[in-house]
Amino acid sequence: MSKVVLDVSVSLDGFSAGPNVRPDEPMGDGGEGLHDWVAGTGPNGEVDAGVRRELDASVGATIVGRHTFELGLKPWGGTPWPGVPSFVVTHRIREDLLGDNGGTFAFDGLESAARRAKEAAGDKDVVVLGAEVARSLLRAGLLDEVWIHVVPRLMGEGTRLFFGERAELIPEGKPVAGAATHLRYRVSKNAD
Template sequence: MSKLILDVSVSLDGFSAGPNPRPEEPMGDGGEGLHEWAFSGEGPEGELDAGVRKELDAMVGSAIVGRRTFELGTAPWGGTPWPNMASFVVTHETRDDLLADNGGTFYFDGLESAVRRAKEAAGDKDVVVLGAELAQSLLKAGLLDVVWIHLVPRLMGSGTRLFDGVQAELIPEGKPLAGAATHLRYRVAK
């Protein structure tokens, strides 16, 4: 059965986006730097980081996305976060499905229904979670299964806190991998 996996880059001070997110800077001021590890592929740690990214891409069967992440991320992604893939946007405002420029489709639904539909769409793969507020809602509802954190050696000072006000027990899975970011994996205790 598909698992819901939060895969997120976060600064040492706990921010998953910088301050002042807006259409021209969807990750906020300085926030794009949190993802440099996934795209550079350079240096001795480049292969390790590239391997982490390839593993994620291979296991994703669908995505579940917060409304704000959808609104800010669609233009930089060029459509859905992964081409030709179903992405479910959690929102209280339903609307018609949206065929994206890259062959994927966005579906709009409430939290539990979006989770159910995303798991069905993922088949034998997993569902990746995008958005800090969505991750918090999934944790509170007991629906999030796994947390993959890419800890980036950067201090943002302010921005979007990843787990603001949420409590959960996370159980380490495997050893940390250190590249340009330190890659950590946890199972959510239920």
């Protein structure tokens, strides 16, 4: 059964994007460096490359926020993973959009997007992109796991990942370290 998984890189001080996010800098000033580990060329790069391969193999669908969609469409060249359906959470519903890389974007509300993404993913996972939509999914009890890649840099400002949210996270497996430290947590569904 598919899970809804937030996969995100963050700075040591908890930012998932730098300040001044805009179309020509979709990750904000200095934010693109949060993904340097993905290349697998840093210290213990084989660890990072393995984490990336595992993520790529698990993706059956994605959920993205409207803002992330608008900023990411051009750099992605279509959907975040070629050929993989993406569900854009928005109040402004529109017709589906076929990406240049063979993936389709569907536009829907939060709960419907999560349901449709899980159906589309089959036995693979639904990967969440975007801090705002991740917070919304967490609040709605629809987020199952958090895969976080802690990058050894201090951003000082930018987009805080879970600013203002509270949840119990249960470790899944052991941390692994390459250029980033890779952690996995299951979101506890128990009420406080």
